[in-house]
Structure formats: C-alpha cells, structure tokens
Amino acid sequence: xxxxxxxxxxxxxxxxxxxxxxxxxxxxxxxxxxxxxxxxxxxxxxxxxxxxxxxxxxxxxxxxxxxxxxxxxxxxxxxxxxxxxxxxxxxxxxxxxxxxxxxxxxxxxxxxxxxxxxxxxxxxxxxxxxxxxxxxxxxxxxxxxxxxxxxxxxxxxxxxx
Amino acid sequence: xxxxxxxxxxxxxxxxxxxxxxxxxxxxxxxxxxxxxxxxxxxxxxxxxxxxxxxxxxxxxxxxxxxxxxxxxxxxxxxxxxxxxxxxxxxxxxxxxxxxxxxxxxxxxxxxxxxxxxxxxxxxxxxxxxxxxxxxxxxxxxxxxxxxxxxxxxxxxxxxxxxxxxxxxxxxxxxxxxxxxxxxxxxxxxxxxxxxxxxxxxxxxxxxxxxxxxxxxxxxxxxxxxxxxxxxxxxxxxxxxxxxxxxxxxx
Numbered sequence: 001x002x003x004x005x006x007x008x009x010x011x012x013x014x015x016x017x018x019x020x021x022x023x024x025x026x027x028x029x030x031x032x033x034x035x036x037x038x039x040x041x042x043x044x045x046x047x048x049x050x051x052x053x054x055x056x057x058x059x060x061x062x063x064x065x066x067x068x069x070x071x072x073x074x075x076x077x078x079x080x081x082x083x084x085x086x087x088x089x090x091x092x093x094x095x096x097x098x099x100x101x102x103x104x105x106x107x108x109x110x111x112x113x114x115x116x117x118x119x120x121x122x123x124x125x126x127x128x129x130x131x132x133x134x135x136x137x138x139x140x141x142x143x144x145x146x147x148x149x150x151x152x153x154x155x156x157x158x159x160x161x
Numbered sequence: 162x163x164x165x166x167x168x169x170x171x172x173x174x175x176x177x178x179x180x181x182x183x184x185x186x187x188x189x190x191x192x193x194x195x196x197x198x199x200x201x202x203x204x205x206x207x208x209x210x211x212x213x214x215x216x217x218x219x220x221x222x223x224x225x226x227x228x229x230x231x232x233x234x235x236x237x238x239x240x241x242x243x244x245x246x247x248x249x250x251x252x253x254x255x256x257x258x259x260x261x262x263x264x265x266x267x268x269x270x271x272x273x274x275x276x277x278x279x280x281x282x283x284x285x286x287x288x289x290x291x292x293x294x295x296x297x298x299x300x301x302x303x304x305x306x307x308x309x310x311x312x313x314x315x316x317x318x319x320x321x322x323x324x325x326x327x328x329x330x331x332x333x334x335x336x337x338x339x340x341x342x343x344x345x346x347x348x349x350x351x352x353x354x355x356x357x358x359x360x361x362x363x364x365x366x367x368x369x370x371x372x373x374x375x376x377x378x379x380x381x382x383x384x385x386x387x388x389x390x391x392x393x394x395x396x397x398x399x400x401x402x403x404x405x406x407x408x409x410x411x412x
Binding site for chain 2: 047048050051052053054080081082084085086111113118134135136137138139141145159161
C-alpha cells in the first residue's frame with residue numbers, strides 16, 4: 001500500500017471514541033493533521049476535546065495500535081493544542097451517528113456560549129425542542145443533561161464547546 | 162524573555178487549578194443534590210486537566226514531569242492563592258469560592274489567549290472554552306440562591322464576606338509583574354482584578370447580596386510566594402498518599 005494522507009485518514013476511521021463507540025476520531029474532529037514524508041514517515045497530530053478527558057491517552061494509543069496493525073511502524077503521534085478543538089469540528093456524519101446513538105449533537109454556533117444555546121436542545125429521540133437543560137455537567141466531561149417535556153425522557157447532549 | 166518569569170506565571174496558574182480541582186473532588190458523593198455532586202466532580206476533572214496542561218508546559222521548560230511536580234512538593238513550594246486551599250466548608254462557601262475564583266480564571270485565560278508567549282496562548286485559547294461552563298454554573302447558582310430564601314441569602318453573604326480577603330489576594334503581584342506586562346506575556350494582575358470586579362459586581366447586582374467596601378478589606382497575601390494556611394499541607398499529604406506508596410508505579 002502506498003502511504004498517502006488520504007489512506008491514513010481512511011485507516012483512522014477505524015479508531016472510535018471509547019466512550020461513544022459509534023464516533024470515529026476523524027468524525028470527532030480530534031485528528032488535526034496527517035503528514036507523510038518522503039521516506040514514508042507518518043506524523044499524526046491530535047488534540048483533546050476536553051483537556052481533562054481521561055480517554056485522550058487511550059485514543060492516542062489506539063491510533064498507534066491501528067497504524068501498527070496496518071504495517072506502519074515509522075510514525076509519530078503528537079497530542080498538541082496547536083489547532084484547539086471546538087464542537088464545530090464534529091463532522092456531519094459524526095453528528096448523525098451521535099443522534100442515532102441517543103446523544104443530541106451540539107448545535108453549530110459562533111463559539112459564543114450562552115444559556116440560549118444550552119436550553120431547548122432538540123431531543124434526539126422525538127426531535128421536539130420543548131426541552132430543558134437540567135445541568136451543563138453530565139456523566140462525562142463532554143455531555144450535558146436535559147429533559148424532554150414531549151416524550152418525558154432524560155437525554156444527554158454532546159456539549160457545544 | 163526571562164524564563165523564570167514565565168515559570169513563575171505557569172506555576173501559579175497550574176497550582177491554583179490543581180488545588181481547587183482537589184477541593185472540588187471532595188464533593189464527589191457529598192453534593193447537596195445529585196446534579197451538584199456531578200457538577201463539582203466534573204469541574205474537578207476539568208481543573209486537574211487544566212493544571213496538567215500547564216505543568217506540561219513547565220516540563221517543556223526543563224522542570225520535572227507533571228506527576229513529580231504535583232505530588233512531591235511541600236506546601237511552601239506551592240504558588241496557589243490561599244483561596245483555593247481553604248476547606249470546602251458548607252455548600253454556600255464552596256459556591257462563593259467557585260464564583261469568585263472562576264470569574265477571575267476566565268479573564269486570565271481570555272487575556273493569556275493573546276499572550277506573546279505562544280505556548281501559553283494556545284493552551285489558554287483552548288481552556289477558556291471549558292471554563293465558560295464553570296462560570297455559567299457559578300453565576301446561575303449565585304443568581305438563583307442569592308435572591309431566594311432568607312437563609313440562602315444570609316449564608317451566601319456570610320461566605321462572601323469570609324472569602325473576599327482571600328479572593329482579593331488572588332491578584333497578588335509576582336516579582337516579575339512588570340517584566341511580563343512589558344513583554345506582552347500577560348496583562349498583569351491589576352488588569353485582571355479590574356475586569357473581575359466589574360463582572361462579579363454585575364452578577365451580585367442581580368441578587369440580594371451586597372459586595373462590601375473592598376477598601377476596608379486586607380487581602381490575605383502570601384500564597385504566590387509559598388506562604389499558606391494550615392490547610393494546604395494536609396491536603397497535599399492526602400492527595401499524594403497513593404503516589405508516594407510507589408512513585409515509580411506505571412498507571
């Protein structure tokens with residue numbers, strides 16, 4: 001196999017967020033750069049979703065395991081804040097997968113966070129926006145908790161950041 | 162740029178977050194309602210993650226690795242403000258401290274995201290988005306409880322009065338203050354304090370709480386220079402208890 005940026009990205013589609021196993025790291029937006037140099041040395045740059053996310057180290061190791069599984073041994077995986085993550089970096093496919101998983105995807109927004117953005121999130125089960133935010137903190141750092149007044153269920157949102 | 166000045170700035174940022182992160186974690190399992198238990202636990206995890214980001218920058222400048230720096234120093238080697246080391250007290254005190262601290266923290270991050278020292282600017286740019294949630298949480302509860310029952314208002318007012326001398330000392334100047342300002346690394350503590358006062362006043366104005374006359378308050382300085390209350394060393398001993406059983410263990 002010839003190594004190109006595109007086929008490395010295709011390989012990395014296999015690596016999923018361990019806490020949201022329907023979401024690949026590429027769709028999550030944490031793979032910020034892939035470079036293949038002349039001698040087939042592969043550099044993958046990653047950035048954390050939340051700085052305190054305990055899954056980031058696991059994800060980095062998973063990227064390394066996946067490269068090795070495909071016979072790539074000449075690589076470097078870096079975790080950097082060079083292109084910091086925000087929730088607008090989630091791909092459309094990623095957003096669809098989140099919804100199917102039962103997690104409301106974050107709205108695309110202008111990166112100015114206010115209560116209006118957090119309240120009335122669309123329920124991933126019934127699509128109603130007659131919902132209330134219960135708390136901006138949830139079972140993991142990237143999730144907030146909401147209640148749907150229409151289908152009477154608690155649900156979680158992948159938080160806008 | 163004087164590397165000692167940068168290190169001093171990084172230590173105070175990182176130590177504040179590590180120590181408050183640990184205090185926040187003490188609410189795990191004890192929150193007054195489930196959502197608050199989760200909120201303080203989540204903020205604990207964020208704060209410790211933020212301290213790690215700054216300790217990593219220190220490591221890149223030649224300091225020891227983050228675990229060694231976090232778990233093997235004594236109280237007099239810590240640069241955190243005394244505000245963050247005070248015991249949690251009751252929920253009203255923890256909430257007031259969180260309000261006073263995080264409103265300052267977000268201003269620091271906003272200012273540092275413009276820093277001429279690029280590694281700090283990048284980290285601050287990332288972290289300010291996360292701290293927005295902490296500020297939103299604090300301000301929402303202060304507004305709700307600060308205009309609710311007589312008991313809530315009394316408790317918050319008394320905690321506010323108690324916390325303010327420590328909160329004002331968050332802005333203790335470092336010995337490199339002017340150097341950092343001149344080099345465009347950091348706008349400096351006075352600038353942070355001025356903006357902080359505006360923001361906390363705006364929230365307090367929406368409640369039945371009153372901000373006392375700050376000119377009459379003597380700030381509890383010293384934390385930035387390693388002077389701490391009797392509460393820090395026991396916190397550090399507890400935090401490092403497991404680490405010290407086997408410092409070479411792989412986790």
